[in-house]
Amino acid sequence: MQQIFNFLIRNKNSILFLILFVVSVYLTIQNHAFHKSRFVSSANFVTGGVYSWSNNINTYLHLDEYNERLLEENNKLRNIISNIHDSISVEKQLDSTSFEGDYLFRTARVINNNFSKQDNYLTLNRGKESGIQQEFGVITSQGIVGIVDRVNDEYSRVISILNSRSRINAQLNNTNHFGSLVWDGKDPNIVQLIDVPRQAPLQKGDTIITGGRSLIYPKGLPIGSIEDFTLDQTQSYYTINIKLFNDMTNIGYVYIIENVNKEEIEKLQEVDEQ
Amino acid sequence: MNSKLFSNITRFIILVFLQVLILNNINFAGYINPYLYVLFIILYPFAGNQSLFLFLSFLLGLSVDIFEDSGGINAAACLVAAFVRPNLLRFSFGISYDHQNIRLAATPFGSKLSYVFLMVLIHHFVLFSLEMFSINHILLILKKTLFSSIFTVTLTLLSLTLFSKKYR
Numbered sequence: 001m002q003q004i005f006n007f008l009i010r011n012k013n014s015i016l017f018l019i020l021f022v023v024s025v026y027l028t029i030q031n032h033a034f035h036k037s038r039f040v041s042s043a044n045f046v047t048g049g050v051y052s053w054s055n056n057i058n059t060y061l062h063l064d065e066y067n068e069r070l071l072e073e074n075n076k077l078r079n080i081i082s083n084i085h086d087s088i089s090v091e092k093q094l095d096s097t098s099f100e101g102d103y104l105f106r107t108a109r110v111i112n113n114n115f116s117k118q119d120n121y122l123t124l125n126r127g128k129e130s131g132i133q134q135e136f137g138v139i140t141s142q143g144i145v146g147i148v149d150r151v152n153d154e155y156s157r158v159i160s161i162l163n164s165r166s167r168i169n170a171q172l173n174n175t176n177h178f179g180s181l182v183w184d185g186k187d188p189n190i191v192q193l194i195d196v197p198r199q200a201p202l203q204k205g206d207t208i209i210t211g212g213r214s215l216i217y218p219k220g221l222p223i224g225s226i227e228d229f230t231l232d233q234t235q236s237y238y239t240i241n242i243k244l245f246n247d248m249t250n251i252g253y254v255y256i257i258e259n260v261n262k263e264e265i266e267k268l269q270e271v272d273e274q
Numbered sequence: 275m276n277s278k279l280f281s282n283i284t285r286f287i288i289l290v291f292l293q294v295l296i297l298n299n300i301n302f303a304g305y306i307n308p309y310l311y312v313l314f315i316i317l318y319p320f321a322g323n324q325s326l327f328l329f330l331s332f333l334l335g336l337s338v339d340i341f342e343d344s345g346g347i348n349a350a351a352c353l354v355a356a357f358v359r360p361n362l363l364r365f366s367f368g369i370s371y372d373h374q375n376i377r378l379a380a381t382p383f384g385s386k387l388s389y390v391f392l393m394v395l396i397h398h399f400v401l402f403s404l405e406m407f408s409i410n411h412i413l414l415i416l417k418k419t420l421f422s423s424i425f426t427v428t429l430t431l432l433s434l435t436l437f438s439k440k441y442r
Contacts, residue, residue: 020353028344031344032345121343
């Protein structure tokens with residue numbers, strides 16, 4: 001017994017090292033699993049506070065740019081509105097059973113954004129108090145950003161599309177061929193669309209949009225344009241490099257999308273599975 | 275002793291904030307960031323309590339991790355760097371380390387460089403290996419380690435020179 005104690009005391013540093021090392025590796029592995037990182041996340045009171053403080057200064061310096069983006073988006077929306085008046089004003093009235101849209105949009109500010117690592121996250125200044133929940137989609141006026149993965153009262157953390165664990169359903173604009181949007185970790189402006197069947201007619205410069213198959217994003221949001229494409233080893237699926245419309249390295253304000261009908265659809269699908 | 279404790283705590287806090295607010299946003303050439311917070315581990319009193327030192331290093335890495343949303347990779351890297359520090363000190367400064375009477379500012383540039391460079395290299399290698407978490411990316415890991423190390427070592431030596439107490 002005495003010898004065991006002596007051994008422990010003599011090697012207390014090595015033992016401490018081993019214990020702490022195991023803890024940190026455990027945290028790392030947990031962080032690699034979707035929705036699992038309970039403890040280490042920047043969506044908490046202290047880090048959120050620090051980030052929003054530093055971001056207040058940063059935002060002020062970029063006001064011009066944000067204004068310009070808003071103008072651009074307003075312009076786009078105005079064009080759409082004027083077209084609606086021309087063509088489908090009658091249809092709109094007929095479809096008056098659902099007063100609210102299928103999707104609810106909220107705005108938020110990005111207070112922390114990284115894009116240089118393998119697994120990147122963003123932190124937003126909205127949380128549970130503003131009605132944000134897990135698995136809400138996050139977009140900008142130009143393209144998609146990611147999916148909310150952790151929420152506390154005032155802040156939320158978003159899994160960026162520049163994350164090795166992010167998989168988002170996307171499709172071609174011209175046809176309905178779809179695939180999964182992933183990132184290989186190399187260039188923050190280029191993401192990959194994999195598992196697109198060989199039959200799909202591809203052309204450089206074609207637009208890629210979100211597919212309606214997930215409950216997170218509405219169908220038809222722009223993502224990017226095709227940069228180049230190759231067939232994979234089995235020669236039956238394309239891997240497509242996509243240049244994002246969105247500059248992921250420079251995001252100021254975002255929209256958070258809530259799918260209002262999500263619960264109902266999920267219930268329906270559960271019934272289906274049973 | 276008290277002033278030493280105070281200066282170490284201040285250094286801890288300042289380095290964490292400097293790292294997460296400024297240095298993590300540099301992204302030189304797309305992905306190269308300096309990890310200057312290793313300076314805390316490099317400068318920690320050589321004769322200090324080793325167990326406390328390990329624990330503080332872990333805490334330092336974990337603080338950066340929480341800000342960065344990176345799990346425990348910085349904590350693990352700091353821990354390894356702190357654990358091997360006595361060996362590196364002996365390697366770089368030789369016999370004088372065993373007498374515990376070296377002051378980093380007063381050592382020759384060559385041994386200072388080798389000490390700092392090895393510390394940073396080990397820290398960065400563990401950091402990027404855990405970040406990639408895959409042996410397939412070994413080339414990318416080595417590339418990131420090398421470039422970021424050069425950046426960090428340059429900054430570390432600069433700040434050592436700037437804040438050295440030699441002339442006071």
